[in-house]
Amino acid sequence: MEKQLEQQQANLQITGMTCAACANRIEKGLKKLEGVADANVNFALEKASVSYNPNQISVSAMEEKILDLGYSTVKDTVDFNIIGMTCAACAMRIEKGLNKIPGVSKAAVNLALESAHVEYSAAEVSVNEMSKKIEQLGYKAIRKEEKAAEGDYKQKEIRHKKMQLAASAILSFPLLWAMVSHFSFTSWIYLPDFLMNPWVQLVLATPVQFIIGRQFYVGAYKALLNKSANMDVLVSLGTSAAYFYSLYLTLQWAASVGAHRHEPDMYYETSAILITLIILGKLFEVLAKGRTSEAIKKMMGLQAKTALVIRNNQEVSIPAQEVVIGDIVLVKPGEKIPVDGEVVDGLSAVDESMLTGESIPVEKKAGEPVIGATVNKNGSLKIKATRVGKETALAQIIKVVEEAQGSKAPIQRIADVISGIFVPIVVGIAVVTFLVWFIWAAPADFAAALEKAIAVLVIACPCALGLATPTSIMAGSGRAAEFGILFKGGEHLESMQKVQTVVLDKTGTVTKGKPELTDVRMENMDEATALRLIGSAEKQSEHPLAEAIVAGILARGITLTATEQFEAIPGYGIRAIVEGKDVLVGTRKLLQREAIDFGKAGTAMEELEFEGKTAMLVAVDNKYAGMVAVADTIKDSSKEAVARLKQMGIEVIMITGDNKRTAHAIAHQVGINRVLAEVLPEGKAEEVKKLQGQGKIVAMVGDGINDAPALATADVGIAIGTGTDIAMEAADVTLMRGELTSIADAIYMSRKTITNIKQNLFWALGYNTLGIPIAAIGLLAPWVAGAAMALSSVSVVLNALRLQRVKL
Numbered sequence: 001m002e003k004q005l006e007q008q009q010a011n012l013q014i015t016g017m018t019c020a021a022c023a024n025r026i027e028k029g030l031k032k033l034e035g036v037a038d039a040n041v042n043f044a045l046e047k048a049s050v051s052y053n054p055n056q057i058s059v060s061a062m063e064e065k066i067l068d069l070g071y072s073t074v075k076d077t078v079d080f081n082i083i084g085m086t087c088a089a090c091a092m093r094i095e096k097g098l099n100k101i102p103g104v105s106k107a108a109v110n111l112a113l114e115s116a117h118v119e120y121s122a123a124e125v126s127v128n129e130m131s132k133k134i135e136q137l138g139y140k141a142i143r144k145e146e147k148a149a150e151g152d153y154k155q156k157e158i159r160h161k162k163m164q165l166a167a168s169a170i171l172s173f174p175l176l177w178a179m180v181s182h183f184s185f186t187s188w189i190y191l192p193d194f195l196m197n198p199w200v201q202l203v204l205a206t207p208v209q210f211i212i213g214r215q216f217y218v219g220a221y222k223a224l225l226n227k228s229a230n231m232d233v234l235v236s237l238g239t240s241a242a243y244f245y246s247l248y249l250t251l252q253w254a255a256s257v258g259a260h261r262h263e264p265d266m267y268y269e270t271s272a273i274l275i276t277l278i279i280l281g282k283l284f285e286v287l288a289k290g291r292t293s294e295a296i297k298k299m300m301g302l303q304a305k306t307a308l309v310i311r312n313n314q315e316v317s318i319p320a321q322e323v324v325i326g327d328i329v330l331v332k333p334g335e336k337i338p339v340d341g342e343v344v345d346g347l348s349a350v351d352e353s354m355l356t357g358e359s360i361p362v363e364k365k366a367g368e369p370v371i372g373a374t375v376n377k378n379g380s381l382k383i384k385a386t387r388v389g390k391e392t393a394l395a396q397i398i399k400v401v402e403e404a405q406g407s408k409a410p411i412q413r414i415a416d417v418i419s420g421i422f423v424p425i426v427v428g429i430a431v432v433t434f435l436v437w438f439i440w441a442a443p444a445d446f447a448a449a450l451e452k453a454i455a456v457l458v459i460a461c462p463c464a465l466g467l468a469t470p471t472s473i474m475a476g477s478g479r480a481a482e483f484g485i486l487f488k489g490g491e492h493l494e495s496m497q498k499v500q501t502v503v504l505d506k507t508g509t510v511t512k513g514k515p516e517l518t519d520v521r522m523e524n525m526d527e528a529t530a531l532r533l534i535g536s537a538e539k540q541s542e543h544p545l546a547e548a549i550v551a552g553i554l555a556r557g558i559t560l561t562a563t564e565q566f567e568a569i570p571g572y573g574i575r576a577i578v579e580g581k582d583v584l585v586g587t588r589k590l591l592q593r594e595a596i597d598f599g600k601a602g603t604a605m606e607e608l609e610f611e612g613k614t615a616m617l618v619a620v621d622n623k624y625a626g627m628v629a630v631a632d633t634i635k636d637s638s639k640e641a642v643a644r645l646k647q648m649g650i651e652v653i654m655i656t657g658d659n660k661r662t663a664h665a666i667a668h669q670v671g672i673n674r675v676l677a678e679v680l681p682e683g684k685a686e687e688v689k690k691l692q693g694q695g696k697i698v699a700m701v702g703d704g705i706n707d708a709p710a711l712a713t714a715d716v717g718i719a720i721g722t723g724t725d726i727a728m729e730a731a732d733v734t735l736m737r738g739e740l741t742s743i744a745d746a747i748y749m750s751r752k753t754i755t756n757i758k759q760n761l762f763w764a765l766g767y768n769t770l771g772i773p774i775a776a777i778g779l780l781a782p783w784v785a786g787a788a789m790a791l792s793s794v795s796v797v798l799n800a801l802r803l804q805r806v807k808l
Contacts, residue, residue, distance in 0.1 A: 007037055010059050010121070011402070012048040013074035014041070014066060015157075018219050019231035020419035020466025022071070025223070029069050033057055040408050044470035044797075049403065058102060059121045070222025075105060075119040078127050082114050084139040097137050101125055116141070126389070127321065143319065161283040168212045168276040171204050175269035179783075196263050198250040205268035209243045213275045229423035231461045235278060237427065238457035239271035241450055242782065246271075265447065267454075267782075274458060274786040281790020285467070288797035291804070298482070299398050302354055302373040307338035310382070327385045331376045339372045340387035348379030355393065355484075355736060397736070400486045404477040409490035411757055412469035418765070419462045426460040426772070433776045441778075451782060455775035459785040460768055464792040468760035471800035476753030483808050484736035485746045492732040495716055496750035498697045502645055502743060503676075503688060503710075505702040506656035506663065509720050510670055510740065511632040513703070515545055517552025518613055518633065521604065522626035530625055531558050534618060537576035537583045540566040545614060546574070548630045549585075573616065584619040591617050591624065598624040612665030638670045641740030646671070648747060651696075655679055655687060655710075684710035701743060718743060745808040752806055760796045767792050 017023055023043040030039035030048065035056025041048045050062060063073045085091055091109040094116060098107035103124025109116045118130060127143060134141035174195050181191040194200055210217075216239070219232030246266040253264050307320045310328045320338040323329060328344065331337050337350070349361035352374045361377050364370055370383055372392040389395065408416075430453045437449035473490045480487060487493040507513050522530045535553035538546040540563050554560070565577040572593065573586015584590060588605070591598050596619045605627060608615040613631040617624070645652050654667045655676040663677035676687050684700075688710050691698045700707065700714035711717030711731050719731035720738055735742040771788065774780050780788075 007051050008054050009403075010048075010050045010052060010062065010124070012050065012059070012062065012066070012121075014046050014048055014071055015074060016071040016219070017041075017043055017046060018216075019043070019461065019463050020415060021223070021228060021230035021423060021462065022219075023466065024416055024420050025226060025228050025230075026066060026069055026071060029065055029226075030062060033062065033065060036062070042405070042408070042470045042474075043466045044474060045405055054124075059124045060103075060105060063105075063121070069226055070219070076122045078118050078120070078130070078143065080116040080118070080131070080134065080141040080143055082109070082116055082134065082139050082141055085109075085114060090139070094134055094137055094139060097133055098130060101130065101133060104130070128324075128389070143322065158283070158286055161279060161286060164212050165276070165279050165283055168208050168272070168279055171208050172269070172272040172276045175201060175204055175272050179269040179273075198246075198253050198263060198266060201266060201268040202247065202250055205243060205246070205272045208272040208275050209239060212279070213239060213271075216275070216278075229427070231423075231463055233423055234426060234457045234461050235274070237430070238454040238782065239274050241457075242267040242270040242274075242454055245447070245450055267447070267451070270451070270454060270782045273783040274454075277783065277786040277790045281463075281793055284790075284794040285463075285797060288794060288801060291801055299394065299401070302336075303394060304336035304338035304373065308332070321389055323385050323388050325385055325388055327388075329383045329385055331381045331383060333376060333378050333380065335376055337370050337372055337374050337376055337381075337383065339383070339385045340392045341370055341372075341383040341385045343368050343370060343381055344384050345382040346380050348381050349377045351375040351377055397481070397486060400488060400734070401477060401481045404487045404489050404493065405474040409469060409473055409494040409757070411494055411754070411761075412473075412490070415465050415469055415761060415764075419465050422460070422462045422465070422768075426457065429460075429772060429776065430454075430456040436776075437778070448778075452776060452778050454782040455778075455780045455785040456772055458782055458789055459771040459775045459780060461789045462764075462768070463789070464764035464767060464796045465761075467793055467796045467800075468764045469757050471797050472753055472757040472760060472803065475800045475803040476749060476756065479804050479806055480746065480749045483742070483745060483749075485742055485749060486734040486736060487746075487750075488732050488734075492716060493750055493753055495697070496699070496733065496747055497754050499650060499699040499716055499747060501651045501653060501691055501696045502699045502701060503653045503655050503691070503714070504672070504740070505684075505700075505707050505710075506654055506658060506666060507632060508703045509701055510638050510654060510666060510672075511634050513632065515548035515614075515630045515632050517549050517555075517628065518631045519608060519615070519629035520626070521628075522618075523624065525620065525625045528558060530618065530620070531556065532560060533578045533581060533583050533620060534585055534628065536560045536563055536578045537566070537574060537585060539563065540576065541568055541574055543568075545616075545630050549616075549628060552630075582621050585616050585628075588617065591619055594619070594622065596622055596624055601627060609661060610665055612662045612669070632666075634666060634669055635740065637739045637741045641744060642671045644741065644744040645747075648744060650747070653691075655684055657681070681707070682709060685713040688713045699743070701740075718746070748808065749806065753803060756800060756803055760799055763799075764792065764796055 014026065020043050023041040026048060027039050027041040030036055030050055035053045037051040037053065039048060039050045066073055082094065095107050095109040098104050098116065098118055103121045104118060105121065106119040107116060120130070131141045131143065178191060178195045178201070181189045216232045216235045219230065220236040223230045223233055246268045249264040249266055304320045306317050307323045308330045309316050309318055309323060310330060315330060323339050329338060329341065343364050343366050345366060347365050350364050350370060351361045352371060354373055355371055364381065373394045433456050434449045434453035437452050438444070438446060442448040473493060477487050477493055504510050520527060520531065531553045535550050535558060538549045539560055561579055563576050563578055567575045569575060569586065569590065572590040573584065576583050584594060588602065598617055601617060601624065605615045605617070608629045613629040615627050615629040617627050619625055642652050652672050653674045653676060654663065654672045656663045657679055658677060660677040663675045667675045679687060684707060688698055688700055692715070698714045699716040699718055700710045701718040701720055702711055703720065711719065716733060717731040718733045718735060720735045720740070733746055735746065771785070775785055
């Protein structure tokens, strides 16, 4: 436990990665750092998720390592308005104070503008901690509108790529025009003579090669410096070969003499068009990848932006992030509740559909909990904040989804292994291709051999392979989250589809977990009168069954009266004096002890018990009056859920600590054939182990609290409920909506996602496997290879995006 507490999680946004090889290099580099327990780098999400010991290493050290490897990280930024500064010394004091905080990489305080700009890592420090530090120094900090660093970065990247594409396309088009006009079937196309001039082509190609294409040279240099190879190496080699060979021919042509010298067959268009097509593909890729995280954006959009807080008896509107625990928040009708809390005043109905999927608003009054981002429908509420910021239920959900999207599924290991050795192998194949063509296929034809080698280099870029798994995980886990299914990581999303046996806990899972009054059978007495006496007597008891009886009687519109005397008889029932009458409610033993004859009621009682109900006999003034029965009723969706799981070929077992009679009665109602009854909580984990010992892949479904050992033992632990912290910690999958049908939905979503990953891997690997030999034998022009390579990445991402349209 102590070891777990030492570990912290950091999520770093990384820029500069071009393919899976980059992600692998960063991952290996981070894992080598002392204090880093584990690191996962997601190429598609452009994020690194690192488990580390803060006593041994800081996030800043990790960022420095990423920088050393040739990449960079995106910083979170925040701006404060600062009140109370009087001179430059004040500004310096605040600046130094902020810069000393772990996680703050740069703080700049401007005395003239009375502001502070801070670059920081959200993994190490929060905005509130910085604000408190400024206040401790004797000043007041008011947070300006937060800058969405990641969003700004993404939009900036898209704008930059669009500008690069436009410039590259404008410069490459004349070269393409010149190339196309060479074909016999395009001889009708008019071509200005000056476009065939080698100097003109050199002027057009050079900016594309060294200004727009600079990113590939930089990436290749950094990769080689770190003794590895990536996509940039392949692109740089291919385009440089074409460009410099053309430059050689240009200089040779310029050195030749005579009026009848002919322009040589140059390959400037090959390098320029390749770079243009790759940038086009990368632009499409960035746009498509942005859509894979739509689920996160939707969830973040649910959060309230501002909160109306009562401070010093005044209503103050502040950003929701600035609410602190203990604040009293006023929520008017139609507004979103900004934080998790407890109602202290007011009565209203709250729409909790975003969390539970239940469309009917839930009535809230003083003392009842409310969840942030739910909508207050018709009355004003005063709420005491109990969880704010990153601690709210919605923030925890977003965190789980983000971590799942950033994690790796075991199936991705295939792609990681292949992409790690792919580039050196491709370079070797390209060299062999060049030699074969130059020596045997087209002896001494350097240009022909070079063209085939360039085609091999370009067609083999492993971008699609690197995107195949993470894009599907992102899209699949995001879509599942929209339906209230939270996978804790990619490995659980993958293992879910392998499940053969589902073990269901009874109470709170198959059943509602809350007893209800189900039967009233009165004899020799008016039912309404009897229920008034029973309810009045049971109202004094704290037993859960008594509470269910009282709630059922009140729901029938019956008014209860005062109790003159009350006695709880452990193991038997209760005795009370109500309206001058002696009322007994309890077991057979209670009436037998009091020598009250209840005739054939024992048989009727057994019938109710066979139905899974708890029956209690009632006597008034020492005469048998009838019986009432209470049961933990099954959820409306349980029968349908079990039927769906069976249709999917999955064995369903119910496990419970209840007696066999009640357990079998409940199981029979929902269609479960196998029951494990009278199992203690600690015994549930042993039962799961027995099933695993039979070679079965087992999913355990429980409430995430009492069933924690069994959830941890199972191959997949599934918490069903409203996603409490304990449930999320105990389980691999959390079903937010509390319905058993979500289990089948989770398995279906897992199957769809893994199928999608396999499709992506098949096409990515198949594309390279087929593309390399086709390019090697000379059936692919380099620019066609470039277009195909660019489109392969886009096609993989678009295939993954199909998961966002899955209907459950």
